[in-house]
Amino acid sequence: MVDVPLHPESIVVAAGRPPRTPRAPLSTPVVLTAPYQHGPDDNHYSRHETTDTVRAFEEAVGALEGGHAVAYSSGMGAVAAIAQAQPAGTVAVVPSAAYSGTLAIFGEQQALGHLQVRPVDITVTDEVIAALPGAGLLWLESVTNPLLGVADVPALAAAARRNGVRTYVDSTFSTPLGFRPLEHGADLVMHSATKYLAGHSDLLMGVLVARTAERAQELREGRALAGCIPGALECYLALRGLRTLAVRWERAQANAQELAERLAAHPRVTRVRFPGLPSDPGHEVASRLHDGYGAMISFDVAGTAEDAERVCTSLQLINHATSLGGVESLIERRARHAIDAEHGTPPTLLRFSVGIEHVEDLWTDLDGALTTKQ
Numbered sequence: 001m002v003d004v005p006l007h008p009e010s011i012v013v014a015a016g017r018p019p020r021t022p023r024a025p026l027s028t029p030v031v032l033t034a035p036y037q038h039g040p041d042d043n044h045y046s047r048h049e050t051t052d053t054v055r056a057f058e059e060a061v062g063a064l065e066g067g068h069a070v071a072y073s074s075g076m077g078a079v080a081a082i083a084q085a086q087p088a089g090t091v092a093v094v095p096s097a098a099y100s101g102t103l104a105i106f107g108e109q110q111a112l113g114h115l116q117v118r119p120v121d122i123t124v125t126d127e128v129i130a131a132l133p134g135a136g137l138l139w140l141e142s143v144t145n146p147l148l149g150v151a152d153v154p155a156l157a158a159a160a161r162r163n164g165v166r167t168y169v170d171s172t173f174s175t176p177l178g179f180r181p182l183e184h185g186a187d188l189v190m191h192s193a194t195k196y197l198a199g200h201s202d203l204l205m206g207v208l209v210a211r212t213a214e215r216a217q218e219l220r221e222g223r224a225l226a227g228c229i230p231g232a233l234e235c236y237l238a239l240r241g242l243r244t245l246a247v248r249w250e251r252a253q254a255n256a257q258e259l260a261e262r263l264a265a266h267p268r269v270t271r272v273r274f275p276g277l278p279s280d281p282g283h284e285v286a287s288r289l290h291d292g293y294g295a296m297i298s299f300d301v302a303g304t305a306e307d308a309e310r311v312c313t314s315l316q317l318i319n320h321a322t323s324l325g326g327v328e329s330l331i332e333r334r335a336r337h338a339i340d341a342e343h344g345t346p347p348t349l350l351r352f353s354v355g356i357e358h359v360e361d362l363w364t365d366l367d368g369a370l371t372t373k374q
């Protein structure tokens with residue numbers, strides 16, 4: 001790339017491109033092959049030796065996070081690569097409320113007798129620190145899904161290090177533009193690239209970013225065995241999506257700030273969770289650690305779970321669908337998923353992924369659905 005340090009807004013555009021030799025393509029081509037022709041001494045198969053398309057995506061994400069990236073076929077593939085690769089009996093300190101798939105996989109590893117799980121409220125720093133002695137792994141979400149709690153990553157990672165515990169941060173809700181956990185002491189960063197990094201709700205991918213090249217190599221060896229490498233088409237699309245992350249993120253965050261403020265004043269909304277509101281419990285930590293407050297809002301609708309579902313089904317522009325981080329706004333009542341309900345998500349909470357549409361169109365849609373005769 002360029003030999004001066006770049007801002008993340010430039011890295012998303014410039015990183016992961018072929019060398020600038022005459023007639024070289026500007027973008028890395030989609031390399032579709034499983035095996036490669038043998039040479040006398042090499043032995044290439046694309047589950048082991050990734051194609052250039054996979055490597056281009058990894059190079060870009062690694063440059064953004066300041067580490068060494070390893071791509072997976074989904075976010076859950078990346079979480080599994082960590083949860084399933086711990087020595088038997090490892091104590092895992094994990095969030096009591098977080099992304100449902102992550103809670104499910106740690107729960108499964110405990111049920112199989114492989115890990116011992118210690119659930120903690122990761123927004124209460126002292127509670128996490130008290131759980132660290134004797135543990136092997138601390139799993140955090142930079143901002144929790146779906147309750148939007150904000151973890152004090154530097155304080156927690158420093159305490160983990162003192163206890164010989166490795167810190168893993170799922171930074172999906174923050175993106176590398178909002179927060180870079182490796183700069184705050186984390187050992188490893190995870191993203192569901194399905195969300196903001198790819199940004200168009202059209203593929204599944206995950207990524208882990210290690211602090212050292214040696215750790216990344218270990219992860220690559222595990223990935224080759226487990227076979228959870230992404231396809232070249234997915235990597236191409238994810239890198240193409242990443243090119244516009246900075247402008248998508250800027251617009252989505254501005255929309256979210258405006259909508260969170262309007263929702264907080266809406267008579268049919270009983271609570272808004274958004275770190276950008278000064279009254280939010282995560283506001284202080286997010287203001288200190290993050291650039292911006294993200295584009296996810298969770299809010300509680302007055303009435304019953306059915307009333308909240310009806311708000312979702314009355315919307316016309318905002319999509320009633322799971323997932324997040326795409327250009328198109330998505331909303332769902334999160335407790336419709338049993339595991340979220342079991343882990344304390346209020347039955348009337350709507351998780352709203354704010355897209356890049358015009359803010360007034362989004363507000364007209366929301367206000368209309370909230371005030372429709374129920």
Ligand SMILES: *Cc1c(COP(=O)(O)O)cnc(C)c1O
Pocket residue numbers: 074075076077099101102141145170172173192193194195204205206
């Ligand atoms: C979606 C999500 C995941 C899982 O990612 P997939 O790509 O859907 O497998 C993990 N963590 C968080 C915070 C997520 O939002």
